Amino acid sequence: MPTTMENWNPGKKQERYPNVPYAEKERLFLEVKSDPRYEDFLYGCYECGICVSACPSARFYDYSPRVIAQAMAREDIERIYEIMVEDIWNCAQCFSCVRCPRGNNPGGLVTLLREVAVRNGLQETREVLKGYSRVIYKVMLKGNQVSPDMLQPDFFPDWGPWVQQFSANMSVWRRAIPVDTLRGVTDAAWRVDSKTLRELYTIWFETGNMEIIKEVDEGLYDLLVEVMEEELEEG
Template identity: 50%
Template sequence: MATYAEMQEIFEDIKSDLRYDHELNGCLNCGICTATCPSAHFYDYSPREIVQLLWTENVEQIYDAMQEKIWACAQCMTCAARCPFKNSPGGLVSIMREVAIKHGMQSAKDVLRPFGRVMLKLITTGNQLSPDMIQPDHFPDWGPNIQKVKGNLKTLRKAIPVRTLQTTDTAWETSLKTSVEMYTIWEMTGVLKQLETMDENLYDVIQDFIEEKREEYEESLEEQEQGNG
């Protein structure tokens, strides 16, 4: 449990986000956002409540909402499109989630843990999914619908006019140069720092991988230079 001072600090971080004043403009308490929110139908969650907590600056209840409620939002932004006050409860939730990550809150760690494998795949290959992975063994939760793409994948992809999407072997292959550029973007935007806060082991594995890839890239540049010289 955080101290009151820590809760205040968390709220100050939310409030100082550049998007905050744009996403929160007051509240009529009309409930339109909650009435149209898909998550509110299935979970103990209400975008109106989130807006009210932030508007009244109740730091303890804001902290409490960050333990579970904010993770129920589907980020569909229906609320932002409907609010007569031009609030964006979904946008505010987005800020709160980022602050939860920044502060290494346990709720963020619990929610993000299952995505560790996705993150590893994304960073090490540049893709979350390769076309060849769309097979029944990988997606048992898709049920019989997966049969519609199974087997016909190569034929189906040949029908796609973009050249790089015509084969399942080379489609989505990320070049070394692009990978190294992505690592730099993730570093400079703080994504890797966030990952370190959330999962130190995964961060170490990914850092080792990035270092290897960078060395590989440097070597390929040197070879290229020698070839030109």
């Protein structure tokens, strides 16, 4: 809703996502809170900032584990929704923040927020994860992750200037990494044998991981299912 003379209210905090009903934001928070890990990850917050001083992401992004712990401790539904949509993907999941004197695990709270964001297929989450589809595809089907050809600014915009440097030096990377790996065939890198892959496929189906991927990227899901089912039938 645009701010007009009629609805302007300087005393009221401006909602950043007014189009999302409060009840929906609350529902998402309650889904996070209902996770059995939640009570182990949050005991309140002294607002001491120790987690921020330990956090590598806080150095490089407009990001603060203290703000996350505070918002969760206060059950500030609007702020938590903003965090779920904007902040959580800046966390490196390094868990340096577990040195919190209150016993909190802000990185763990981020994990829970991410899981709920993905499970609910939030549009912003789909956008953020778009660049990782090829990585997931490679990891799940080949047992390998990033090949140099993937290091392009479009796929990894969050890498900033670093990814430009990689893509600009592709000829050097091509000389350094075996050609087969560049084509997506991992024999020259490391191979996951068929038995292990079939076990992994079964685990991913049975634990609901495939359903989670479907929420984020249906095209990738279809591709993975096709290859995995073929492999499982052969086994």
